[in-house]
Amino acid sequence: MTVDRLEVMDVTRAFGGVTAVNGVSFQADPGEVLGIIGPNGAGKTTLLNIISGLIRPSRGEVRFGGTVISRFAPHKIARLGIARAFQIAKPFSGMTVRENVMVGALYGRGSSEKRLADASQRASEVLAFVGLAQIAERRVRDVSIGDRKRLEFAKALATNPKVMLLDEVMAGLPPAEVDTAVALVRRLADRGIAVVLIEHVMRAVMSVSDRILVLHHGLAIAEGKPADVVRDPRVIEAYLGQRFAAMGVRPEGAGGA
Amino acid sequence: MRGSTLRLAIAVATLALFLGPIVLDQFWLRVFTSIFIFAALAEGWNIIAGLTGYPAFGNVVFFGIGAYTTGILMIKAGAPHAAAALGGGVVAAAVAVVIGFPILRLKGHYFAIATLGVNELIRAIVTNWTGFTGGGMGLTLPIMAAGVRGIYLYFYYAALAVLMASVVATLLIVRSRLGFGLRSLRDDEDGARVIGVPTTLLKTVAWATSAFFTALAGGVYAAWMTFIEPANVFDMLLAVKFIVMALLGGLGTVFGPVVGAFVLELLSELVWSQFLTIHLAALGLIIMVVVIFIPRGFAEFIAARRLSLGLFLENVRQNRV
Numbered sequence: 001m002t003v004d005r006l007e008v009m010d011v012t013r014a015f016g017g018v019t020a021v022n023g024v025s026f027q028a029d030p031g032e033v034l035g036i037i038g039p040n041g042a043g044k045t046t047l048l049n050i051i052s053g054l055i056r057p058s059r060g061e062v063r064f065g066g067t068v069i070s071r072f073a074p075h076k077i078a079r080l081g082i083a084r085a086f087q088i089a090k091p092f093s094g095m096t097v098r099e100n101v102m103v104g105a106l107y108g109r110g111s112s113e114k115r116l117a118d119a120s121q122r123a124s125e126v127l128a129f130v131g132l133a134q135i136a137e138r139r140v141r142d143v144s145i146g147d148r149k150r151l152e153f154a155k156a157l158a159t160n161p162k163v164m165l166l167d168e169v170m171a172g173l174p175p176a177e178v179d180t181a182v183a184l185v186r187r188l189a190d191r192g193i194a195v196v197l198i199e200h201v202m203r204a205v206m207s208v209s210d211r212i213l214v215l216h217h218g219l220a221i222a223e224g225k226p227a228d229v230v231r232d233p234r235v236i237e238a239y240l241g242q243r244f245a246a247m248g249v250r251p252e253g254a255g256g257a
Numbered sequence: 258m259r260g261s262t263l264r265l266a267i268a269v270a271t272l273a274l275f276l277g278p279i280v281l282d283q284f285w286l287r288v289f290t291s292i293f294i295f296a297a298l299a300e301g302w303n304i305i306a307g308l309t310g311y312p313a314f315g316n317v318v319f320f321g322i323g324a325y326t327t328g329i330l331m332i333k334a335g336a337p338h339a340a341a342a343l344g345g346g347v348v349a350a351a352v353a354v355v356i357g358f359p360i361l362r363l364k365g366h367y368f369a370i371a372t373l374g375v376n377e378l379i380r381a382i383v384t385n386w387t388g389f390t391g392g393g394m395g396l397t398l399p400i401m402a403a404g405v406r407g408i409y410l411y412f413y414y415a416a417l418a419v420l421m422a423s424v425v426a427t428l429l430i431v432r433s434r435l436g437f438g439l440r441s442l443r444d445d446e447d448g449a450r451v452i453g454v455p456t457t458l459l460k461t462v463a464w465a466t467s468a469f470f471t472a473l474a475g476g477v478y479a480a481w482m483t484f485i486e487p488a489n490v491f492d493m494l495l496a497v498k499f500i501v502m503a504l505l506g507g508l509g510t511v512f513g514p515v516v517g518a519f520v521l522e523l524l525s526e527l528v529w530s531q532f533l534t535i536h537l538a539a540l541g542l543i544i545m546v547v548v549i550f551i552p553r554g555f556a557e558f559i560a561a562r563r564l565s566l567g568l569f570l571e572n573v574r575q576n577r578v
Contacts, residue, residue, distance in 0.1 A: 052451050078453035090448030092441045094509070103441040106434045107453035114434060159452050 035209030081162035108159025293416035296518035307509035310443030315372030323472025342476025349472030395486030507556025
C-alpha cells in the first residue's frame with residue numbers, strides 16, 4: 001500500500017431520512033488528481049465534510065496512510081496533511097491576506113512553523129505561488145471574490161498538505177482564471193500532492209483530472225478516466241435524465257451543469 | 258497613532274501611573290485603584306470576547322470566585338494577600354477549564370446566556386454554603402496593618418500590577434501563534450479547524466486566561482473593600498460596566514478596553530457621581546450611543562484616522578437590522 005494513500009471505504013451518511021452519501025468508496029494516491037462530479041445534491045460536499053472530519057460517517061471509514069481517521073477532530077486531520085478549501089470561501093475577515101495564510105502555516109501539518117517570522121516567510125512563498133503576492137497586506141474585506149477563492153486555496157496550501165480537498169474553487173471564475181487554476185492544480189499534483197477536486201466547470205475538471213468519480217443521489221455511479229466517464233450511459237442519464245430529455249435539451253448542455 | 262508614537266504614549270502613561278502616588282491624595286488613589294480594577298476586568302473580558310469572539314457575559318463569575326477564594330485563603334489559611342489572590346486566579350482558571358469544556362461548544366447568544374447561568378449557579382452555591390463562605394451574611398477580610406496611606410498605596414500598586422499583567426498578557430497573545438489561532442477561529446471556526454487550528458483547546462486557554470485576570474482583580478477588590486457578599490461580587494451590573502468599557506474603547510484591540518475603562522470611570526467619578534439618581538441612566542445612555550454609533554469603539558477613530566459625522570452615520574447604516 002502506498003504510504004500516503006487516502007482511502008474512503010464504504011462511507012455512508014444519512015441526515016434523517018435522506019442518505020446524502022451511500023456506500024461510497026474511492027482512493028487517491030500522491031500526485032494524482034481525482035475529480036468528483038455529479039448533479040447538485042449528489043453528496044459531493046458531504047463526502048468532503050466527512051473526510052475533513054466536520055461530520056462523521058454513519059457507516060464506513062476513511063483511512064489515510066493506513067490509519068483510520070474518520071473519528072479524528074478536524075484539526076487533527078488537517079495536521080496529518082489533509083487540507084480543505086471550501087466552496088464558499090471562509091476567510092478570516094478581520095485579518096490581512098498574509099495573516100490568513102500564516103494561520104495555515106502556523107497550525108498545519110506537523111505545525112512545523114511555530115515562529116511568526118517563519119510563518120510569514122512561508123505565507124510569502126504560497127502567496128507568490130497562487131499569484132496573490134501583490135495584495136498580501138490587504139484586509140480580506142477589501143478583497144474581490146475571485147481573490148478570496150484563491151486565498152481559500154492558499155490557506156489550505158500553506159498547511160503543507162499531502163492531500164488537498166478542493167470544493168468548487170473554480171466556480172464563478174472568469175475563463176482565464178479557470179485556466180490559471182487548472183495549471184495550479186496540476187502543479188500541486190506534480191509536487192506529489194493528492195488532489196480531490198469537486199468541480200462543476202466541466203472543461204476544467206475533464207482536463208486536469210487523472211480519474212473521475214461520478215456521484216448521483218449519494219451513490220458512486222461511475223469511476224474512471226475522464227474520456228470513459230463522459231461516455232458512460234449512467235452518467236449521461238444522471239446529468240440529463242428524463243426531465244431534461246422531456247424538455248428537449250440536447251446532450252451538449254451537459255457541459256454547463 | 259501608530260508604531261513609535263503609540264509606544265511613546267504608552268511609556269509615558271505607564272511612568273505617570275507609577276509615579277502618580279507622589280502627587281495624588283487619598284481620594285484620587287482610591288479613584289485610580291478602582292479604574293485599574295475595572296480596566297483589568299475589561300481587558301480580561303477582551304481576551305475571551307474580543308480576541309476569541311465568545312461574549313462571556315457571565316465573566317463576572319470569576320471576579321466573585323477570585324474575591325471569595327482570596328477571602329477564604331486569607332481568613333482560613335492565613336495566607337498573605339498576594340498569595341491568596343494568585344490562588345483565586347488559579348481556582349478561577351481551573352473553573353473556566355472545567356465549565357469551558359461543555360459550554361465553549363455553544364456559539365454566539367447561546368454561549369453568552371450559558372455564562373449567565375454559570376454566574377447564577379456559582380452565586381447560589383456561595384450564598385448557600387454558609388459554613389464555608391459566610392453565605393448571605395458576607396465575608397469580612399482582615400485589615401492590613403500598614404497605616405491608612407500605606408493601605409491606599411498597597412492597593413493602588415496591587416491593582417496597577419494586575420492591570421499591567423493583563424495588558425502584557427494580551428499583547429503577548431496577540432503577537433503569538435496562539436493569537437493567530439484565536440483570531441482565526443473568531444472569524445470562522447470551521448475555516449480554522451480544517452487548516453489545523455485546535456479550536457476547542459485554544460478557546461479553553463483563552464477563557465482560562467481571561468478568568469485568571471478577572472479573578473486577580475476580584476482578589477484585589479476583596480481585600481481592598483475588606484467585606485464581600487454574593488450580591489456585590491457576582492453582580493451583573495459590574496459585568497455590564499466592564500463590557501461597556503471594552504466596547505467603548507475597542508473590542509479585540511490591546512489598549513482599547515483600558516482606554517474605555519479610564520474614560521468611563523473618570524467621567525462617572527467626576528460628573529455623574531454628583532447626581533446619584535441619573536448615574537445609572539447615564540450609563541444606559543452611553544451603552545446605547547456606543548452600540549449605535551461606535552460599535553467598534555474609540556479604536557476605530559485611530560484606525561480610520563478621522564473623527565467625523567460621516568463615520569458615525571456609516572456605522573448606523575452598516576449595523577442596522
